[in-house]
Amino acid sequence: MSDPIVIALDAMGGDHAPDIVIKGAFIARKRFPNLRYILFGDERLIKPLLDKQPGFNDFCSLVHTTQFVRGDDKPSVALRNSRDSSMRLAIEAVAEAKAAAVVSAGNTGALMAMAKIVLKTLPGIDRPAMASYFPTIKGESVMLDLGANIQYDAANLLQFALMGSVFISAVLGVRMPVIGLLNVGSEDVKGNEIVREANALLRHVKLPGLYHGFIEGDDIAKGTVDVIVTDGFTGNIALKSIEGTAKLISEYLKQTFRSSFLAQIGYLFARPALNTLKVRVDPRRYNGAIFLGLNGVAVKSHGGTDAIGFANAVGVAANMIVHKALSKINQDLKLVQDSLQQPSANSQVPNA
């Protein structure tokens, strides 16, 4: 039997907490039977929910706290005033090596700020980034940053490229990931100054992957690259535009199958296949953004998700641990950074 995987859960984070957190954690154990949880939150609310899941109490320990971070708390306020919150204590459990990862569906900004203070960033990383998988025609890609960094510069984008490529190598086993920088056109002259500067940097540093150059929004779904690099403002809007479009088309599809008697019959025949499609495009399947660049595994679940979605976010954390991704990322980053410091023929910007 393999080693237990201990995950700290912010049981009070998210729109439907603690209900979906407990149910989601229970569901996640079906895929990862060696999961154990430390739950942080109000025991009066959590205990009855735990008792409802048969045998689940054996795999959970509970740390009672009545303080929690609200969805609209400013990160700076949460940092100062929420030292005994379920979110903060769950992150501290990772820093104290009591848990191998933390998962929260709570306030993104507060989670990021606390995780950065408590877990610290990896050497050479100024700002952690939020990364998530995206479905593509070819399979899956990873995109970052998805909202952690609204202010950014070219050096940050370079670091996102490094983190994204070592992450996808460690977790999906992609040997030589192809990296693209999201822009409004593919030619080198396109875009704002920051992406043009980052493009020049990416062309001339030795990467743990292959730099493709600029890509456009439609390249995300095409699977043109394995790692999509962008800033947190653009990435967040792209992510949510994509989610919104998927929901719109699902809604259109429902209307289509209700639109005529023949279409209803067609639906009955195609139902098993359509159910497979439904699972395939289910946004809950892609729930769980990982904060890359931290010295610890922290995963942010969508605040509005349900138990299935939360279980997937727990799965993202569990996968990181199973693949020992953090130490691989740390090692690879160190190698890249060492090579950046050694001038070589192909690591120099010509005439710069």
Next chain:
Amino acid sequence: MSDPIVIALDAMGGDHAPDIVIKGAFIARKRFPNLRYILFGDERLIKPLLDKQPGFNDFCSLVHTTQFVRGDDKPSVALRNSRDSSMRLAIEAVAEAKAAAVVSAGNTGALMAMAKIVLKTLPGIDRPAMASYFPTIKGESVMLDLGANIQYDAANLLQFALMGSVFISAVLGVRMPVIGLLNVGSEDVKGNEIVREANALLRHVKLPGLYHGFIEGDDIAKGTVDVIVTDGFTGNIALKSIEGTAKLISEYLKQTFRSSFLAQIGYLFARPALNTLKVRVDPRRYNGAIFLGLNGVAVKSHGGTDAIGFANAVGVAANMIVHKALSKINQDLKLVQDSLQQPSANSQVPNA
């Protein structure tokens, strides 16, 4: 019989020009039978194509030119060196009132730069913006800017909001359009400095619509607002991410109906309904971005579109003319600007 609508066409712009331009122009006349065209381009290429469309010659005049703007020409270079290009001459036909609108599938940056120089901007507008319709759960919204303005400030975003709302009133007849500013969250503290400043401006100026506040990426498809305001970098990436997602799901759907014998039978029954859906989500249906803020109607077609898509872009231009949208936009903008100059209780930023 209603007055003829004369449109100048850059017959040489786009990946499949002049073929799709001629075919598209022919198709557009089915919806707008009083369309007349002035075609600018190489007559040796265009003439044989015109002859293939029965009776079409009667509605077209042809201005021969051998110069054209390439897709990778820098706008500054195109401005300087392409004075006899099909694109430039087509725009000049509008300035000289020989045509009521220009449509091109060519180089976006060059088209924007030339249109701005030749047609000039409307009073009070610093930078024109590209706008297009988007399908939503509720109907249709308009989003701008979609790529004309990579550099921007809060005042530009305010102007985009004005132009978008007067546009949607004039063309779709929306009386009191609801306006949203695209951001990474809905709270006032979210986002970068520029969107926060624009948010404060939009809350305190008298708009020809209702300001909703910040919206997120998934609000685009939800139809939360009628006018989605954003900068050209973010808007272009959101637009193309949405297009890419729609294509991805169409591809998944095809795979689904091929995945089993039952699914194939289901497809046969549901085919008429699915064909309606196909038309509904066809990206060609939304081809044709209008440059708002110019003293003339200029429409940019997707460079890679086909004849159906180009016909829709011609339709966007024709609709502008039919609804006399330009003079309405001009009037409404003037009213708004007059009100901006008259200080009143609700047009002042408090304590600013």
